[in-house]
Amino acid sequence: MRLRSLSLMSFAVVLAAGSAFADRQPNFSNVAPKKKDTKPSVLTPPRTQVGGETFATAVPVATLPFFDTGNTCGYADDYYPSCAFIGNSTAPDVVYSYTPTADGCVNVSLCGSSYDTAIHVYGPGPTMIACNDDFCALQSTVENVALVGGTTYYFVVDGYATDCGDYQIEITACPAPCSAACPPGAILEGEPTCANEYDDQYNGGCNSTPPVFTDLECNELGVTVCGTYGTFSFQGLDYRDTDWYRFTIDTAKNITYCVCGSQASLIAIVNEDPACNIATQCIESSNAGQEVCCNVVLAPGTYWLFVATDDFFGVPCGSPYTFTLQGLTCPSVNVESTSWSKMKNVYR
Numbered sequence: 023m024r025l026r027s028l029s030l031m032s033f034a035v036v037l038a039a040g041s042a043f044a045d046r047q048p049n050f051s052n053v054a055p056k057k058k059d060t061k062p063s064v065l066t067p068p069r070t071q072v073g074g075e076t077f078a079t080a081v082p083v084a085t086l087p088f089f090d091t092g093n094t095c096g097y098a099d100d101y102y103p104s105c106a107f108i109g110n111s112t113a114p115d116v117v118y119s120y121t122p123t124a125d126g127c128v129n130v131s132l133c134g135s136s137y138d139t140a141i142h143v144y145g146p147g148p149t150m151i152a153c154n155d156d157f158c159a160l161q162s163t164v165e166n167v168a169l170v171g172g173t174t175y176y177f178v179v180d181g182y183a184t185d186c187g188d189y190q191i192e193i194t195a196c197p198a199p200c201s202a203a204c205p206p207g208a209i210l211e212g213e214p215t216c217a218n219e220y221d222d223q224y225n226g227g228c229n230s231t232p233p234v235f236t237d238l239e240c241n242e243l244g245v246t247v248c249g250t251y252g253t254f255s256f257q258g259l260d261y262r263d264t265d266w267y268r269f270t271i272d273t274a275k276n277i278t279y280c281v282c283g284s285q286a287s288l289i290a291i292v293n294e295d296p297a298c299n300i301a302t303q304c305i306e307s308s309n310a311g312q313e314v315c316c317n318v319v320l321a322p323g324t325y326w327l328f329v330a331t332d333d334f335f336g337v338p339c340g341s342p343y344t345f346t347l348q349g350l351t352c353p354s355v356n357v358e359s360t361s362w363s364k365m366k367n368v369y370r
């Protein structure tokens with residue numbers, strides 16, 4: 023399973039539940055949370071049994087995107103999702119096959135299924151190349167599965183332990199990569215490149231003392247900012263560079279915040295709060311080189327944009343990202359309302 027996706031999901035759930043600030047704050051922190059035990063990722067060869075739907079009788083996928091529904095309960099247990107269960111999982115499974123004509127990459131989602139699913143992917147032959155148990159609650163997704171043209175791959179819809187039920191499978195091509203290269207005319211972040219023992223007092227937002235932000239000015243054409251981020255160690259702990267930008271709107275505006283990060287990124291739009299009680303308008307994560315956007319209609323007020331690496335270690339400092347902010351139009355001068363009053367007087 024992809025840990026960052028999982029942590030994001032728990033974060034979103036925590037936010038929705040509106041629990042105490044103390045529970046939420048670590049998710050925007052620049053310091054890594056304590057490591058959790060994870061399931062072993064040892065790949066086990068598929069455990070083939072007699073009968074049932076197998077690689078040999080897999081349902082072929084002709085083109086992407088592909089969507090199908092079904093129920094696994096009537097099938098035999100032929101394959102073993104080593105990421106989903108330690109021990110003798112006997113959940114029945116269904117197999118789809120796909121032979122891309124060219125090299126590419128797919129995302130496979132079982133979100134929308136009604137039981138505790140697992141997804142595992144094989145190819146060439148019995149080589150497991152991806153496996154996920156829980157991504158969207160108890161349902162499963164694998165992302166960015168690299169495929170080689172001309173090779174046949176097998177997607178196994180499976181269950182946790184002995185679980186079976188109604189499933190939905192969606193196989194889509196990965197989004198086209200974005201470029202984190204800085205376009206001409208963009209605003210440069212200007213923060214020093216992080217390094218071990220770096221202390222971010224530049225735009226560390228609620229992770230700086232006192233909180234500090236980079237202010238963004240309104241621009242009818244949109245705001246483009248080029249910045250850098252990364253991870254480092256500080257007094258023996260894992261940290262990441264978090265960048266917080268601030269803007270104010272005087273009327274409700276439709277704001278679109280899109281980030282292209284060279285690394286897996288976490289982005290958010292946060293309500294300003296002097297006490298740093300984090301309440302998000304939007305939170306999203308992305309894989310490296312894939313654009314991620316927040317689009318929300320915001321009430322008048324001041325907001326923070328958050329961007330950081332999704333990981334707390336292993337990301338080089340100085341890794342670039344570029345973001346655009348659309349909708350941060352300038353306050354209208356009071357001419358319109360005056361004219362409207364005059365108009366009303368004219369037609370009264």
Ligand SMILES: [Ca+2]
Nearest residue numbers: 099101113115
């Ligand atoms: Ca199975």
Ligand SMILES: [Ca+2]
Nearest residue numbers: 138139155160
């Ligand atoms: Ca599951």
Ligand SMILES: [Ca+2]
Nearest residue numbers: 213250251265
């Ligand atoms: Ca930075």
Ligand SMILES: [Ca+2]
Nearest residue numbers: 222225264265
């Ligand atoms: Ca920073």
